[in-house]
Amino acid sequence: MELKDLGELSGPIVVFGGAYSNFQATQALLAFCDKRGISGHNIIFTGDAVAYCGGPNRTCDAIRMSGAAAIAGNCEKQLAAFAPDCGCGFDEGSACDMLSVGWYGVANRELRDEHRQWMATLPDVLVFHHHGRRFAVIHGGISNVSKFVWSVSPEHEFEREINSLKELVGPIDVVLAGHSGMAFKREIDEVTWINAGVIGMPAHQGVQTTEFLLWDEQGPQFHTLSYDWESAQTEMIQRGLVQGYHNSLETGYWPSEEVLPSELRRVSDKG
Numbered sequence: 049m050e051l052k053d054l055g056e057l058s059g060p061i062v063v064f065g066g067a068y069s070n071f072q073a074t075q076a077l078l079a080f081c082d083k084r085g086i087s088g089h090n091i092i093f094t095g096d097a098v099a100y101c102g103g104p105n106r107t108c109d110a111i112r113m114s115g116a117a118a119i120a121g122n123c124e125k126q127l128a129a130f131a132p133d134c135g136c137g138f139d140e141g142s143a144c145d146m147l148s149v150g151w152y153g154v155a156n157r158e159l160r161d162e163h164r165q166w167m168a169t170l171p172d173v174l175v176f177h178h179h180g181r182r183f184a185v186i187h188g189g190i191s192n193v194s195k196f197v198w199s200v201s202p203e204h205e206f207e208r209e210i211n212s213l214k215e216l217v218g219p220i221d222v223v224l225a226g227h228s229g230m231a232f233k234r235e236i237d238e239v240t241w242i243n244a245g246v247i248g249m250p251a252h253q254g255v256q257t258t259e260f261l262l263w264d265e266q267g268p269q270f271h272t273l274s275y276d277w278e279s280a281q282t283e284m285i286q287r288g289l290v291q292g293y294h295n296s297l298e299t300g301y302w303p304s305e306e307v308l309p310s311e312l313r314r315v316s317d318k319g
Contacts, residue, residue, distance in 0.1 A: 210236060
């Protein structure tokens with residue numbers, strides 16, 4: 049488990065995850081940062097630069113050139129190792145598992161070696177101080193990089209991850225996480241757990257915008273990101289990435305709900 053300490057950060061920070069090979073969304077996120085004078089050290093990336101969409105190399109180029117502080121998600125770990133699958137934590141044989149074969153094959157085939165080498169250097173955890181608090185940044189969980197922790201997960205799951213994290217890095221006030229694809233905030237005793245969401249895919253809520261986190265003098269604020277999803281969708285179709293996620297950019301819904309807790313599935317499919 050590799051740890052990197054960013055020291056003391058001042059001023060506003062932007063936290064985002066799951067760029068997912070969506071170059072258009074990555075461009076829009078970095079344009080937001082540039083407009084507000086937020087650069088380099090104050091941009092935090094929670095992993096999974098490459099996944100469902102059609103621009104793996106351009107997306108990595110943009111993140112790397114931004115100077116963002118990044119950690120390795122499961123996709124970085126798998127691609128760096130030339131592994132045969134994404135390691136996303138989907139149940140074997142599930143719809144999500146089968147759908148991943150298409151996009152991972154494209155990413156694994158097209159990703160340049162320089163990006164794999166960069167991914168191999170990324171730490172598992174970042175820590176830093178900001179506005180009097182100590183932060184730790186992880187991807188899914190400390191117990192498993194591809195662990196899904198949801199807004200509705202039992203409190204004991206959060207407690208177990210937080211305790212393991214404290215054993216590794218010491219006292220913390222805030223956990224910043226990614227992987228699950230939906231932004232949320234939970235208070236677990238004295239620790240605030242925040243999932244910053246992802247920018248490369250909508251959060252299964254029927255809207256085309258995606259999500260990220262801004263933390264400034266007013267505290268943490270979730271923001272929606274509008275971007276040129278039509279161009280991103282066209283790029284996916286041109287690359288043969290038509291297993292269902294290309295439609296998600298338009299509909300705002302994932303092609304499968306198998307990975308989701310029942311409470312987070314579409315209302316029309318409940319009961």
